[in-house]
Amino acid sequence: xxxxxxxxxxxxxxxxxxxxxxxxxxxxxxxxxxxxxxxxxxxxxxxxxxxxxxxxxxxxxxxxxxxxxxxxxxxxxxxxxxxxxxxxxxxxxxxxxxxxxxxxxxxxxxxxxxxxxxxxxx
Numbered sequence: 001x002x003x004x005x006x007x008x009x010x011x012x013x014x015x016x017x018x019x020x021x022x023x024x025x026x027x028x029x030x031x032x033x034x035x036x037x038x039x040x041x042x043x044x045x046x047x048x049x050x051x052x053x054x055x056x057x058x059x060x061x062x063x064x065x066x067x068x069x070x071x072x073x074x075x076x077x078x079x080x081x082x083x084x085x086x087x088x089x090x091x092x093x094x095x096x097x098x099x100x101x102x103x104x105x106x107x108x109x110x111x112x113x114x115x116x117x118x119x120x121x122x
Contacts, residue, residue, distance in 0.1 A: 024037045024051075025051065025055065
């Protein structure tokens with residue numbers, strides 16, 4: 001779990017060291033370091049909300065299961081989105097191209113026949 005949290009924090013603004021944040025979550029900081037982290041969290045509302053959410057999980061196994069379920073749901077959603085996008089591609093539907101070409105040929109032939117008939121009637 002610790003590695004997962006470090007990976008989540010890898011894209012942070014680097015104002016604070018990732019290990020310092022991990023120690024804060026686990027309660028391993030000295031009073032001065034803990035105070036410094038809390039000051040930073042006071043200025044960064046998004047990080048403070050995320051940290052509050054993590055701290056609400058009393059059972060770390062429950063947190064790990066929640067993260068796993070979120071990842072599964074995200075993968076499922078992205079797979080469905082990819083499948084819908086692939087369905088919309090025309091390359092997999094050759095009959096669509098054949099129908100379009102056939103209709104265009106009919107329109108051109110009809111136009112030429114009408115033009116030929118109108119010239120003969122003069």
